Amino acid sequence: MxxxxxxxxxxxxxxxxxxxxxxxxxxxxxxxxxxxxxxxxxxxxxxxxxxxxxxxxxxxxxxxxxxxxxxxxxxxxxxxxxxxxxxxxxxxxxxxxxxxxxxxxxxxxxxxxxxxxxxxxxxxxxxxxxxxxxxxxxxxxxxxxxxxxxxxxxxxxxxxxxxxxxxxxxxxxxxxxxxxxSNVLNTMVDIDKTAASLGDFAWQEERKATFTLKNMGNKPLFISDVTSSCGCTSVDYSKEPVNPSESLRLHVTYKADHPGHFSKTITVYCNADASPIRLKISGNAK
The missing domain is CATH 3.40.30.10 (Glutaredoxin)
Structure with a gap:
């Protein structure tokens, strides 16, 4: 070999x-x-x-x-x-x-x-x-x-x-x-926020947050993958390329396994100069 x-x-x-x-x-x-x-x-x-x-x-x-x-x-x-x-x-x-x-x-x-x-x-x-x-x-x-x-x-x-x-x-x-x-055509993105607080809520309930990524460059933005630090966190988003000046919304859903404070990380891999982009959600599931 x-x-x-x-x-x-x-x-x-x-x-x-x-x-x-x-x-x-x-x-x-x-x-x-x-x-x-x-x-x-x-x-x-x-x-x-x-x-x-x-x-x-x-x-x-x-x-x-x-x-x-x-x-x-x-x-x-x-x-x-x-x-x-x-x-x-x-x-x-x-x-x-x-x-x-x-x-x-x-x-x-x-x-x-x-x-x-x-x-x-x-x-x-x-x-x-x-x-x-x-x-x-x-x-x-x-x-x-x-x-x-x-x-x-x-x-x-x-x-x-x-x-x-x-x-x-x-x-x-x-x-x-x-x-x-080096062959990848990179672009630039602007993020409306990098962290979201979900506040206090009953741990049996789902909580959602939305992050918006705007393509600020002159090349299409491609999301290759989105991962989360916990199986209790899921992310939905469009798989289509994001044209210059257009935006993409990442819809994050958190479902607690048990009561307690939490802080979770979502990592976005894309063809942006800032990749990987790390987003955070936090809160208190009572």
Whole structure:
């Protein structure tokens, strides 16, 4: 298999904002061509109960580690993974989900609630992390590995569509050099606001907010993807290009899982100079 590591890391630097490039560079240098070490015994289950076998000796595999800090379901983005898994299964690329948590019952509940019927290793001793010392940054806890468990690419394909594109290019054997952002015709956008307060409300109720993006440049505005930091947040918007001087509305819906204060992030990936654009909603679900 042709190694693409060096070229990958050059391209990878284009996928993050300037303030993140120092962190990206540090992580990239650390993980470059490094072998991921797995515990001798790995138990994968469906919904935390029924044991299943996982394929480790495939040409490519994706490892996604998740720690127990914060909102697990928010970080995991199980609905988005389910869509991606349909394609990966066609390519016979397994995803090894490791959840480093002692909260077994909570994880079982989350997996059932999200109807995530894919094998997951609930690593109660956090053995995988102890062997590899992963970053605490969610963006650097997912890896594309080769048949020898060496790192080909790093980044979360669910939270960043450009990383997803890169993973797919490597899996499909395409030239990484074909990812060239300089060929994209960028435009400029104006946003009516970057944060919205949803106030106080009963946690069983839905709350909505609208953000308006206006194309201030002279090229059409294309939205490539919109992601949220939580499965409890959904975004509706027109998929049509936005012509110069025209506007696009992002309709954000929040449905709380439980009472409490919240602050969620919506990330908009587009061909604007300011991309990715990060929007926030907050409130108090009583």
């Amino acid at each position: 042709v190694r693409v590591v060096i070229l990958f890391f050059v391209v990878c630097m284009c996928f993050f904002s300037c303030q993140r490039k120092g962190v990206v560079n540090e992580q990239v240098l650390y993980w470059q061509d490094r072998e991921i070490l797995f515990p001798q015994k790995n138990v994968f289950t469906l919904f935390g109960k029924d044991t299943v076998d996982m394929l480790f000796d495939s040409p490519y595999k994706i490892l996604s580690y998740l720690d127990s800090m914060g909102c697990v379901s928010c970080k995991a983005q199980f609905p988005a993974w389910k869509e991606f898994l349909v394609y990966l299964e066609q390519k016979k690329v397994p995803v090894l989900f490791f959840m480093g948590t002692r909260r077994l019952k909570e994880m079982q509940f989350i997996l059932r609630r999200e109807t995530f019927g894919y094998p997951v290793c609930i690593d109660e001793k956090d053995s995988l992390n102890k062997l590899n010392h992963f970053s605490s940054d969610l963006m650097f806890q997912t890896f594309l590995l080769d048949k020898d468990n060496k790192v080909l690419a790093i980044g979360n394909p669910i939270h960043n569509p450009k990383v997803k594109e890169l993973y797919l290019k490597i899996i499909q054997g395409e030239k990484i050099g074909s990812i060239n952002e």
